[in-house]
Amino acid sequence: MTGRIIAHRGMSRLAPENTLAAFRMMAEHGVQWLECDVDLLGDGTAVLLHDTQLDRTTDRSGTIADLTRSDLEHIDAGSWFSPAFAGERIPTLDQLIDLLNALELNANIELKSPVGGAAAGRALVDTVLKALDRLDPDRRIILSSFNHLLIRRAADQLQGAPTGASIELACLFTRESLREDWRTVIEMAGAGIVHPQDRGLTRAEVETMRAAGFDVNVWTVNDPARANQLLNWGATGICTDVAHLLIRGSAGRRSR
Template identity: 30%
Template sequence: MSSILQANGVLKTNAILKTMAHRGVSNQAPENTLAAFILAVDAGCQWIEIDVQLSSDGVPMVIHDDTVNRCTNGCGKVAEMTLSQLKKLDAGLWFNDKYRGEPIPTLLETLDFVQRTQTKLNIELKVYPQDDIALLCAKVAQVIIASGIAADQILFSSFHTQALIEMQDLLPQVRRGQLWQKIPREAFDILREIKAYSVHCDYRFLNSTIAQQIKQFDYQLYCYTPNLPELVDDYWHWGVDMMITDIPQAYAALENV
């Protein structure tokens, strides 16, 4: 897919380059699987967003929920299952028979994929009650170092500021983005503390005033999860840099955003 469209003699940027595939192209393939990531690359996305948490034996796994109940044929908490147990689960059949046998990927497998495809990866650090944040971050950092991936190919995000503080200490060269549903009043104090690169917020709670304030401080501004481009037509004019969406291909026909 071409990244530049010609119209009336003017070059216009294809808007899919301003989208991030939320858990891959998760409206067409099971979320957080290599199948969904492949579709993102095929659609022309430069960014993929994933969720990472630890297995009981300390392996960073790519899965969103704290249990495997919704997106696999198993049941139980991710944190109470070993890598071997998680790898035996079917993470595709719940979505469609076409994806029967699709496994839960590890972070290392996902990093290998984005390195091979020259895609960029937003790693959301999932923190649930009773999780050991320091251990999660240490294990993620170990895998990233072992993979040899370039720092500018990845971005950490989390709703838990402490996780981002930990990553700042462990891998300061990797950019950090604070996730919020609604941006709080103390936002800029937090962003300064973590030396943030980006702000990731629920598009439903963003307005032009807040967006302009964020851009005045030169942060990247990303919105989740607008699946209909018409819902966020005005947001591009507010300075929003990227839409994190389940349906990035819906943005492919847009121009000059």
């Protein structure tokens, strides 16, 4: 199995998702790429959290809009997964940047779609892009989103910007949103990568996307046989909860 193996929310079967513990664990398994979700707290701090609500993956209730950076040190984001991870915190994007540089990891950062209107969307994109300026030049980043207007914003902001770390843009699609106009959507968004859902994805679709010149990273694939099939069809990457298992099928080679 060859191709980019992307650890969905980090090593999320071995550690609490979207935490530094889940990302640090990648190095010991030879996984080079992580996927994470980024959104803004009420004070504009960029943090890694999938849900708007805190209940599922922390010991707090409410929404991230109710929080400020100073609240993070009092929130447990690990005990829900296992007592061994008690005290794990919701990471900030700045902490992720430091980790990527230190461990020489690459990241697919998903921009969550803010509920606070256009101003919130612009703030999210601009905050993330500013944070990425601190990346070492040899780091690689994919910014993705289901909200393709956020990707368009990122494309506009990156145009003519000084080059540092490699930043590519991707449009995420569910099975239902992957319609016949997918190429128009991607090109108008300014993206160069397609991130389709695995469910129902066909060989013809993958081959058409690749023939059109787009990389194709499929989410979320946890069956090694299916992952191998997709890569044989021409998919360039697999986003998975079990990167530690799929990486073994890559003959121990690091995915880049």
